[in-house]
Amino acid sequence: xxxxxxxxxxxxxxxxxxxxxxxxxxxxxxxxxxxxxKVLQSDNGGEYxxxxxxNFCKAKFVKRGFSVPFNPKQNGMAEWMNRTLVExxxxxxxxxxxxxxxxCEALMTAAGILKNILNASNKNSIxxxxxxxxxxRTMQSIGVESKHxxxxxxx
Numbered sequence: 605x606x607x608x609x610x611x612x613x614x615x616x617x618x619x620x621x622x623x624x625x626x627x628x629x630x631x632x633x634x635x636x637x638x639x640x641x642k643v644l645q646s647d648n649g650g651e652y653x654x655x656x657x658x659n660f661c662k663a664k665f666v667k668r669g670f671s672v673p674f675n676p677k678q679n680g681m682a683e684w685m686n687r688t689l690v691e692x693x694x695x696x697x698x699x700x701x702x703x704x705x706x707x708c709e710a711l712m713t714a715a716g717i718l719k720n721i722l723n724a725s726n727k728n729s730i731x732x733x734x735x736x737x738x739x740x741r742t743m744q745s746i747g748v749e750s751k752h753x754x755x756x757x758x759x
Contacts, residue, residue: 610731
């Protein structure tokens with residue numbers, strides 16, 4: 605079983621959109637890497653326990669696991685990842701001085717950083733490389749003023 609710790613952030617306006625976003629994420633990962641999600645561990649929130657999610661997971665042979673209510677330790681990796689992403693986004697906001705309306709961008713940038721660095725469980729490959737078999741060559745910057753210089757050449 606591959607445990608890449610690959611993370612992607614999908615900002616949602618409403619929790620009821622979880623099923624449609626999970627379907628899209630499943631298809632994106634499968635088409636880009638050939639990897640299929642085999643297990644989905646989640647809490648007992650209604651956004652995860654509904655007919656749409658159940659039917660999709662059943663059709664795609666995704667095994668479901670639900671944590672015991674009020675026991676976040678059963679979702680340890682997800683809880684740790686959420687905390688890490690939030691802390692990174694807070695640091696970016698504080699350091700760059702950008703407006704709080706850029707919170708989603710900061711979270712997505714944090715996820716981009718985490719999937720492009722080595723971690724404790726994978727000391728030889730970054731998560732992006734493990735999933736897609738190639739290294740991501742671009743990194744995003746947040747809160748950085750950009751200036752472009754053009755060199756005009758006269759013939």
